[in-house]
Amino acid sequence: MKIQPIIDVVDVKRTYKTTTGLWKSATKEIEALSGISFNVQEGEIFGLLGPNGAGKTTMIKIMTTMLIPTSGKVSILGLNPVTEYAQLRPQINFILGGERNLYWRLTAYQNLAYFADLYQIPRQQQKKRIADLLDLVELTDAAHQKVETFSKGMKQRLQIARGLINEPKILFLDEPSIGLDPYSARKLRDILRQLKETGTTILLTTHYMYEADELCDRIAFIDKGKLVSIDSPNNLKASSNHLSIIECKLAGPDPLNLDALHKLSFIEHIQVERQDYFSLLRIHTLSPQAAVSSIFESLQGAEVLDLAITKPTLEDVYLQVIGGGKNA
Ligand SMILES: Nc1ncnc2c1ncn2[C@@H]1O[C@H](COP(=O)(O)OP(=O)(O)OP(=O)(O)O)[C@@H](O)[C@H]1O
Secondary structure, three states, X not given: OXXXXXXXXXXXXXXXXXXXXXXXXXXXXXXXXXXXXXXXXOOOEEEEEOOOOOOHHHHHHHHOOOOOOOEEEEEXXXXXXXXXXXXXXXXXXXXXXXXXXXXXXXXXXXXXXXXHHHOOOOHHHHXXXXXXXXXXXXXXXXXXXXXXXXXXXXXXXHXXXXXXXXXXXXXXXXXXXOOOOHHHHHHHHHHHHHHHHXXXXXXXXXXXXXXXXXXXXXXXXXXXXEEEXXXXXXXXXXXXXXXXXXXXXXXOOOOOOHHHHHOOOOEEEXXXXXXXXXXXXXXXXXXXXXXXXXXXXXXXXXXXXXXXXXXXXXXXXXXXXHHOOOOO
């Protein structure tokens, strides 16, 4: 028996019409999604990754009943978000980036009680559910503190609790860890993993490749409204195994003669990180042996402090399939 995906997106397009010109007389169309198809299985953590403007938020808004697609088919929990939104909404929830949606003058507990009322959760169930959620996001001690006194990480954890108040089968998160320090971001990942263990399906967007690699069962790279690649992080990295990264640390903040390197045909892409006392080049190549000697030649005069050949990270794969170009 074929298992129905919990999210099924088939050839979805979405065009925005905007008006421009002095009198707003000219209309302009922007194709945010140009025919996207993918599906998500129950219990998966699924990542949508792509550059700014790729169409990720548009896709999330369509799946969460906030936006109607121009064409294509979407099925969430077997329901059509356009025509069956009333049945779908109580079964899903979403957290968009930033701190909207919380009432800063209320305490954490009062915020959750307010949203519990909105979802018509019976009062006799609310107390336990709110206590459990505060425990999950480690805010029990701050339950009766006003949200305006919370750190960004605490607010974001409270957002997660808010997003779980109706025990959603699917939780959608748009850039959940934006602006969080590494410790808070890790805490958030732990919470999402715990949620997965309870059977919640999670769809998230993120710009943090490390987060996607650590957390997601599968990832879809999207660019300019199109799906570029979809697979598990390990398979995505393995598919780029023919690629090598030469990490070259040079003394001084300004690496010499990068033009010569850019001209080498077997170099795919060069990333440069400039620090006060050194610069780090990450050179993507398919032929590391050939590249190493040419790199030394091209960098004549530069003091090479360190050189290593490594395998691609998820970020390298992303740059290869989306970043493109030699100068990014
Ligand atoms: N309400 C709107 N009206 C007109 N154009 C829009 C609207 N919302 C989004 N767009 C455009 O649609 C495209 C996709 O935007 P979207 O916000 O979905 O991308 P994104 O991948 O979420 O980007 P980011 O990573 O920056 O959040 C962009 O070109 C954007 O400018």
